[in-house]
Amino acid sequence: MAQINKSDDYFNTVLYTGNGSTQSITGVNFQPDWVWLKDRDNATNQMLFDSVRGTGKELHSQNTDSETTQANTLTAFGSDGFSLGSNTDVNNSSQNFVAWNWLASNTTASNTDGSITSTVSANTTSGFSIVKFNTSGQSGTMTCGHGLNAVPKMIIVKPYSVSDSWYTYHVGTGNAQYTQLESSNTSTSNSNTWASTSPTSSVFSMSTNFWGANTNDIIAYCFAEKKGFSKFGSYVGNGSSTDGTFVYTGFSPSFLILKRTTDSIGSWTMYDNKRHTYNPNGEYLLANDSGAAVAFDNVDFLSNGFKLRAGFNNASSSYIYMAFAEQPLVGTNNIPATAR
Numbered sequence: 001m002a003q004i005n006k007s008d009d010y011f012n013t014v015l016y017t018g019n020g021s022t023q024s025i026t027g028v029n030f031q032p033d034w035v036w037l038k039d040r041d042n043a044t045n046q047m048l049f050d051s052v053r054g055t056g057k058e059l060h061s062q063n064t065d066s067e068t069t070q071a072n073t074l075t076a077f078g079s080d081g082f083s084l085g086s087n088t089d090v091n092n093s094s095q096n097f098v099a100w101n102w103l104a105s106n107t108t109a110s111n112t113d114g115s116i117t118s119t120v121s122a123n124t125t126s127g128f129s130i131v132k133f134n135t136s137g138q139s140g141t142m143t144c145g146h147g148l149n150a151v152p153k154m155i156i157v158k159p160y161s162v163s164d165s166w167y168t169y170h171v172g173t174g175n176a177q178y179t180q181l182e183s184s185n186t187s188t189s190n191s192n193t194w195a196s197t198s199p200t201s202s203v204f205s206m207s208t209n210f211w212g213a214n215t216n217d218i219i220a221y222c223f224a225e226k227k228g229f230s231k232f233g234s235y236v237g238n239g240s241s242t243d244g245t246f247v248y249t250g251f252s253p254s255f256l257i258l259k260r261t262t263d264s265i266g267s268w269t270m271y272d273n274k275r276h277t278y279n280p281n282g283e284y285l286l287a288n289d290s291g292a293a294v295a296f297d298n299v300d301f302l303s304n305g306f307k308l309r310a311g312f313n314n315a316s317s318s319y320i321y322m323a324f325a326e327q328p329l330v331g332t333n334n335i336p337a338t339a340r
Contacts, residue, residue: 002125004229007325010103010126011230013255013274014081020093021086028081033104033121033130034221035074035082036061037089038285040096040275040293045089049074049082052108052121052130053219058089059160061181061268061287067160098275098285098293100255104130113145114203122147127224135208135216141195142211143203150224152199153232154322156181157206161217169194169204172234172320173261179320182288184265228328232321234261237308239315244308251325252303257287262318269312271299273326280309301326 004010008029016025018039037047046061056071072085082099084091091097104121111120111131116138122129129147146152153171158164158181166181173179175194177187192210199205204222225232231249238245254273260266268287276283280297298311312319 004125004226004328007229007254007328010123010128011255011324012101013272014099014101015274016097016099018088018091018093018095018097020088020091022075022084023091024076024078024081024083025099026078026081028099028101030101030103031077031079031106032082032101033077033106034102034128035077036100037074038098039089039092040098040283040285042092042095042292043290044092045290046287047073047089050130050219050221051077051104051106052119052132053160059158059219060290061166062290063182064163064165066163098272100272102126102128104128109147111145111147113147114143116142116144118144118146120145120147124149125226127152127226127230129222131220131222133218133220135211135218138208138211140208141197142206142208144206144220145203146199146220146222148222148224149201151201152204152222153225154223155199155204156221157218158220159211159216159218164216167193169199170234170320171232172318174198175205179259179261180288181268184267184288186263186265187261223322229325231323234318234320237313237315237317237319239313241310241313244310244313246302246305246307247321248305249323249325250304251323251328253301253306253323254326255324256299256301256306257322258299258312259320260312260314260317261320264314264317266312266319269298271301273301 033051048059073087076083111118118133155169168179175198178193179187192207195205195207197205279300300307
């Protein structure tokens, strides 16, 4: 199995300033297949683009809106980044933006591993794939190939041709629950969402008792865990405001999302190592909200994981997370990233 020697060959965060016209954003280090943009200074849409659906086709993680096509948003995926038009949600003049970028395969292939034929852009090295499919004519349990050759630990699924939720499978909540990316609600029990079946190394399952058999175009972002590069798990808070829970990931995070899943609402809170370069990591954005970035000292990024401070640590509450590495502790890297 191929090892990852540089995390930013597969995932990278870049910061840029809007110019209100057109510009090319570089420094990503690869041609991204999934680009998630947000204006840090203003209340604007979360802007999600992927190469499988195509340029200019935006989705918003903070709501259930169907896909919208706007030609002056993300206009091209480039070899070292992406190009933008004048749309203010992606390029508002003099405003500060963040872009999170993932590499799939820069191409697509037809996948017939499941009962649904899917279109897949998969990177088996980094454990990330983009999957597009249609549910027309399905009955009972549907299966869909994801192309990862490894078991996904997190899958974000959005019917994009209609207004509908971002249904999220996470290994920390299991195959009988879903969590909605656009919502701060706790996880919802429903055995039909994933057909009470955990993903395999080739497919993930859904039930038409939940999804229906109508003609719905669906996009899915699938993540398998890769040692030293990515981690998807859960933890229980200890309630301390001075010595919060420590979560071991095996690397220093470069990107982290946290979500409370039991006993109370909790937003999908996003941190990275580019917007804030020292501990405590004091700037977050909410995937389920259009608001500007907020400064609050919630978490420390450590050399081998993260440690909670004031937030995301309610006593006996359960939380899920997704994390990507600043620098893998595998491959040819002999010097681990240090705490900040």
